[in-house]
Amino acid sequence: MTVRARVLLDRAAIAARVDELAKRITDDHRDGVVLVVVLKGALIFSADLARAITQVPVTVDFLAISRYAPDSGRVRIVQDVSMGLEGRDVVVVEDLVDTGLTLAYLLGHLGARGPRRLEVCTLLDRPERRIVPVAPRYVGAEIPGDAFVVGYGLHVGERYRNLGFVVEADRDALLADPTAGLSWYAQPPKGA
Numbered sequence: 001m002t003v004r005a006r007v008l009l010d011r012a013a014i015a016a017r018v019d020e021l022a023k024r025i026t027d028d029h030r031d032g033v034v035l036v037v038v039l040k041g042a043l044i045f046s047a048d049l050a051r052a053i054t055q056v057p058v059t060v061d062f063l064a065i066s067r068y069a070p071d072s073g074r075v076r077i078v079q080d081v082s083m084g085l086e087g088r089d090v091v092v093v094e095d096l097v098d099t100g101l102t103l104a105y106l107l108g109h110l111g112a113r114g115p116r117r118l119e120v121c122t123l124l125d126r127p128e129r130r131i132v133p134v135a136p137r138y139v140g141a142e143i144p145g146d147a148f149v150v151g152y153g154l155h156v157g158e159r160y161r162n163l164g165f166v167v168e169a170d171r172d173a174l175l176a177d178p179t180a181g182l183s184w185y186a187q188p189p190k191g192a
Contacts, residue, residue, distance in 0.1 A: 025091060160184070
């Protein structure tokens with residue numbers, strides 16, 4: 001099966017955005033920053049981001065969530081951060097901010113730990129689908145509300161996280177056949 005797809009962010013565009021976000025985070029957090037990475041989607045993005053922040057101390061911790069029910073916005077924490085956040089500058093690192101429901105929950109949870117500053121850095125933002133008025137401070141790129149994306153941490157059926165670029169693809173086709181995009185590893189789809 002052929003899947004309609006196009007590269008939304010290629011490797012060069014991702015690298016440029018990561019460098020820009022790292023510079024902004026560095027400028028805003030001169031005393032250092034704790035990156036709280038939301039697993040699994042933000043893992044690849046956060047690794048590149050942490051390596052790009054070179055002028056201030058960086059500490060990394062992880063948070064994993066599980067959905068109670070798909071598209072409900074209700075989540076539970078299955079792995080919490082292990083370090084104290086009180087009085088520290090914290091940046092939550094996400095792969096994609098969509099409705100804002102999950103992010104609002106996480107910000108409340110982390111905010112209760114008394115950080116000095118609590119902000120959000122996301123690779124992708126989809127503000128037109130926002131239900132809860134959360135606004136990430138650091139955004140790699142905005143995407144349209146109907147864009148279905150995979151790659152660079154984003155997945156369908158646990159596939160495509162390890163693509164080095166972000167692909168906008170036909171959602172129905174990939175859900176019907178999650179292997180339909182395997183050719184992208186050899187030859188990325190065209191377009192940007």
